[in-house]
Amino acid sequence: MKKGAIRESLTGFSVNHPKLVIAIVLLITVGFMTQFPKMRTDTDPKNMLPATSDVRVWNDKVEKTFGLYKDTIVLGIVNGRGILNTGTLGRIRNITDAILRMKGVAARDVSSFTTIDNVSVDGGMLKVGPLMTDVPKTDAGMSALRRDLFANPLFINRIISKDGKTAAIYVPLEEGANGKQVADRIREIVKKEDGGEKYYIAGDPVARDTFGAEMFKLMGVFSPIAGMVMLVVAFLMFRSLFLSFSIMVPAMVIIIWSLGFIIGLGYPIHIMSSMSPVFLMAIATDSIHIFNEFYFRYRERQDKNAAILDTMKAVGVPLIYTDVATAVGFGSLMLANIIPVRVFGLGVGFGTLALLLMSFTLVPAILTFVNTEKLRRVSEREDAGSGRTGRLLRGLAGLGARKPKAVVAFGLILFAFAVAGTSRIVVNNNLIEWFKYHSGIRTADRVLNRSLGGTSLGYMVGIANEDDFIKTPEAMRYIEGLQRYLERLPVVGKTTSVADYVKRINLVLHNDDPKFDTIPDSKETIGQYLFLFSMSAKPSDLDNMVDYPFRRANIWVQLKTWDAQAMRDVIRAAGEYKKAHPIAMEFKPAGIAYFNLVWNDDVLWDMLKGFIAALVIVFIILAFNFRSFKWALIGYVPLLFTILLIYGVVGFMKKDFDMPISVLSTLSLGMAIDFAIHFVSRFKRRLAEVAGEGNPEKEQIVDSLLWTAARPGKGIMRNAVLFASAFSVMLFAPLTPYITVGAFIVSMMMLSSLLTIIYLPALITLLRGWLFKGGPK
Amino acid sequence: MLLPANVFAISPKEIMAKSEAAFYYQGRDFKARMIMKLISAGGQERTRELTMLRKNYGPPGGNQKYFIYFFQPADVKDMTFMVYKYPDRDSDRWLFIPALNMVRRIAAQDKRSSFVGSDFSYEDVSGRNVNDDTHSLVREEKLGARDCYVVKSTPKAGDVEYSYKLSWVDKADFLPMKEEYYDRRGELYKVFTADEVKNVKGFPTITKRTMKNIQSGHRTEVSFTKADYNIGLPDNIFSERFLKQPPRRWID
Structure with missing residues (x-):
């Protein structure tokens, strides 16, 4: 079979049976759509x-x-004049009562003034019971409560802030409960309380489930808006509603295919795949090269069907390579450990291949319906030489081709700047900072972290080699020492452990004599204290801190930030302490803060893995496409330069290098390489036409470069502008990862297209001796 | 013939009063050695072994004194705990801490809090005043082979963590065969079951019981290894002196 035969016969069939092709595509699309009702999110x-x-x-x-x-979930209650007054306390009691009645709340372990147990001593008598059974009615009662609260270190910075102005209610959720729904119900309850208090709701489940809800909204609102923006921009470019719609139709088709594919495979929609419609829409702009070329061809041929077939012959090969490169870029994400990244790569990779199919079927089929009269009028204005855009592009390419040394030198300066910025990059993910600074969730988190122990929680689990070891004074003192050491870290707000309980009982049994705010000297005493503690608190209070055989102890480490890096500091400090104070115990980190650190690091490795894989594969594709390693290297330059420049800016801006950015880095290879592929392949084709098989003259090279910049270059610019316009919508999203993605893609598109138009000509002119050794091949 | 037919039937409150008598007031005094197993949802176990002495002062529903001696866990051996129970006010409690050789009075404001970390509350161990609840007969049904009254008891005051309790009370011996506690949302959260009933000196006695927290999955199993009634417990057992030096003959 002749090379490209399948491609040509596909296009030929589509041009000859356009209605049938459109009907088949529609049918398959409806098939994928049937999967949509199964959609669910996972944040x-x-x-x-x-x-x-x-x-x-x-x-x-x-x-x-x-x-x-x-x-x-943490409900913070702030009263600037202090919490300890009958009004505020009454409201805390009412709110707690209402929370205890809520579905999805693990009522038995809600911690609030009325549910938390306190053991104290009063006139030689131990008092055991809830901190506050009811709101004190007398001044004496109020001062007793104040004493109880501030005398017990377990309460300070947990249910009451040091300054007494912030109180907190901790609402644990049953497994499977929806954090946002519970948070919304709490909001309704506090709305009914009409004091001067301010209420703040924080906690990982609220953030997560709010994020999920926002994500759906973004998919539903921003994807259509992005589509509309693209439509308008396309119309401004082509002045034809028909053509603009023709660009959007394949985009819509592949979005539905891709989402249907993902949902059909049983995957939920994660943060990354929620962005896939916008990505696919942008990727679908690749078909702009078809329309772009079709305009020129139609002007030359004046025969619609012949122009379509000619167009497909000219742009077919670059289209295949660009789409495959894009698909590879996304496909490389499947090497990732991070599941949402894998699913995203799978979905968009599939969509890109679907787009490739559309380019040879649906797009030609649609083109047959174009109104020729209108087409003639519109295409009149398409002249590579005289158009305003064309002149501008020629000028830009001319800058590169005529002053290559200056352009390359300027590039090197930028390069140095970018490297300097890149070296300042900090890898970090902070789920709370995925919300905007003034959003309710981030404000609540900030307020509570300022006044209380910290909303992010990590654990340091001490593991001994024998049962009951935790009850030894040695282990207890070690745990206490480690806590004090960890608390010296600025990110650590509060730590709690079984040692705190032991000290509390010791103090209370000795009538609050500060001498006894210590760990006692014998294992028996500690054992008896813990037994007494279990008689004076909820069973879970002890269970949370120590396992049944007293072999493992759990230190709660409250962190004042959700930065993944914070937990690294804690682990390092625990290691330092162990080195200075050897003990037969091993300390292992756990908890959500630790988990965030682990996947944060995984993101980095995934990125490196995916980036290197994409780098290699894209290089192979380039080399294969250009039949030359040299040209592949040249084609690489604008791409790598673009990414490096963006990294440089990220580094200088002190913006965290987070999951969206690292995913995009991998992707950008596959997306931005398109321009170089189109440019280099069309340039070489043109040069071969102009210069024949021999060694090309410098002027021939420059002329061909200028032609390429003006004609396929126009397609590149259109592609870039359209692509960027779709993503620019994301800059207005309420969640920062979407803004990051939007800004990244917009700058990537603009930079890589500009670098392709300016820098490639400069490099090609400068290195022509090396590149054209032995003919223009 | 003006009175309704069921006037001769027993009232729900009487059922619960009889049940209290059968469960908590049997005999003049009582001694039991028991093993209490605390079992977490994940299957971890903690064991407490103790002897409980109880003496009645007055009719069923009246004052009582309890003396508890702990054998297990090993490090609390010799720890003792004493309760003077008054139906109409908070009980008095004392605890002896052997490591400090110290007796401490404990003011307990919370009858519903956990007894030594178990799923049983203090009230579950020593009984709840029948007058604190309103009782209604929900139905009569067979539980296993036993004919039972099913009584719903709703606390009059809001100071407890459950909204109501259903009790399956055996019609013959009035022991509670099963209890279901419903939380304030009306969801089932704790279930008591009498797993074994034995006749001890003519008194039907629950010798194995389980309290399971349905919501947390935690449960506590109690089994009596010895039980005896009317052993002639002297009054002076229930004193601070004996808390510090419990007499072997009564606690073994």
Whole structure:
């Protein structure tokens, strides 16, 4: 079979039976659409990694051993004049009562003034019971409550801030409860309380489930808006509603195919795949090269069907390579550990291949319906030489081709700047900062972290080699020492452990004599204290801190930031402490803060893996396409330069290098290489036409470069502008990852198209001796 | 013939009063050695072994004194706990801490809090005043082979963590065969079951029981290894002196 025969016969068939082709595509599309009702979202950061990953298995084990809740919502109550007044306390009581009645709340373990147990001493008598059974009615009662609250270190920075102006209610959730729904019901309850208090709701489940809800909204609102923007921009470019719609139709088709594919395979929609419609829409702009070329061909041939076939012959090969390169870029994401990234890569990769199919079937079929009269009028204006855009592009390419040394030198300066910026990059993910600074969730988190112990929670689990070791004074003192050491870190707000309980009982049994705010000297005493503690608190209070055989102890480390890096500091500090104070215990990190650190690091490795894989594969594709390693290297330059420049800016801006950015880095290879492929292949084709088989003259090279910049270059610019316009919509999203993605793609498109138009001509002119050794091949 | 037919039937409150008598007030005094197993949802176990002495002062529903001696866990051996129970006010509690050789009075504001970390509350161990609840007969049904009254008891005050309790009370011996506690949302959260009933000196006695927290999955199993009634417990057992030095003959 002749090379390209399948391609040509596909196009030929589509041009001859356009209605049939459109009907088949529609039918398949409806088929994929039937999967949509099964759509569900998943924003649980835990599901970033597979359930079988080491960190999840370990975290599950820790949760089970210590009876910990996966999710807890924190309700902060702030009164600038202090919490301890009958009005505020009454409202805390009412709100707590209402929360205890809520579905999805693990009522038995809600911590609030009225539910938290306190053990104290009064006139030699131990008092055991809830901190506050009812609102004190007398001044004496109020001062007793104040004493109880501030005398117990377990309460300070947990249910009451040091300054007494912030109180907190901790609401653990039953497994499977929706954090946003519970948070919304809490909001309704606090709305009914009409005091001067301010209420703040924080906690991982709220953030996560709010994010999920926003995500759906974004998909539903931003994708159509992006589509509309593209439509308008396309119309401004081509002045033809028909052509503009023709660009959008394949985009819509592949979006439906891709989403249907993902949902049909049983995957939920994650943060990354929620962006896939916009990505696919942008990728679909690749078909602009078909329309772009079709305009020129139609002007030359004046025969619609022949122009279509000619067009497909000219742009077919670059289209295949560009789409395959894009698909490879996305496909390389499937090497990732992070599940949402894998699913995203699968979905968009599939969509890109579907687009390739559309380019040879649906697009030609649609083109047959174009109104020739109108087409003639519009295409009149398409002249590579005289058009305003064309002149501009020629000028830009001329800058590169005529002053190559200056352009390359300027590029090197930029390069140095970019490298300097890149070296300042900090890898970090912070789920709370995925919300905007003034959003309710981030504000609540900020307020609570300012006044209380910290909303992010990590654990340091101490593991001994024998049962009952935790009850030894040695282990207790070690735990206490480690806590004090960890609390010196600025990110650590509060730590709590079984040692705190022991000290509390010791103090209370000795009538609050500060001498006894210590760990006692014998194992028996500690054992008896813990037994007494279990008689004076909820069973879960002890279970959360120590396992049944007293072999493992769990130190709660409250962090004042959701930065993944914070937990690294904690782990490092624990290591330092162990080195200075050897003990027969091993300390292992756990909890959501640790989990965030693990996947944060995984993101980096995934990115490197995916980036290198994409780099290699795209290079192979380029080399194969250009039949030359040299040209592949040249084609690489604008792309790598673009990415490096963006990294440089990210580094200088001190913007966290987070999951969206790292995913985009991998993707950008596959997306931005398109321009180089189109440019280089069309340039070489043109040069071969002009210069024949011999060694080309410099002027021939420059002329061909200028022609390429003006004609396929116009397609490149249109592609870039259209692509960028779709993503520019994301700059207005309420969630920062979407803004990041929008800004990244817009700058990537503009930079890589400009670099292709300016820098490639400069390099080609400068290196022509090396490149054209032995003919223009 | 003006009175309704069921006037001769027993009232729900009487059922519960009889049940209290059968469950908590049997005999003049009582001694039991028991093993209490605390079992977490994940299957971890903690064991407590103790002897409980109880003496009645007055008719069923009246004052009582309890003395508890702990054998297990090993590090709390010799720890003792004493309760003077008054039906109409908070009970008095004392705890002896052997490591400090110290007796402490404990003011307990919460009868519903956990007894030594188990799923049983203090009230579950020593009984709840029948007058604190309103009782209604829900139905009569067979539970296993036993004919039972099913009584719904709703606390009059809001100071407890459950909204109501259903009790399956055996019609013959009035022991509670099963209890279901419903939380404030009306969801089932704790279930008590009498797993074994034995006749001890003519008194039907629940010798194995389980309290399971349905929501957390945690449960506590109690089994009596010895039980005896009317052993002639002297009054002076229930004193601070004996808390510190419990007499072997009564606690073994």
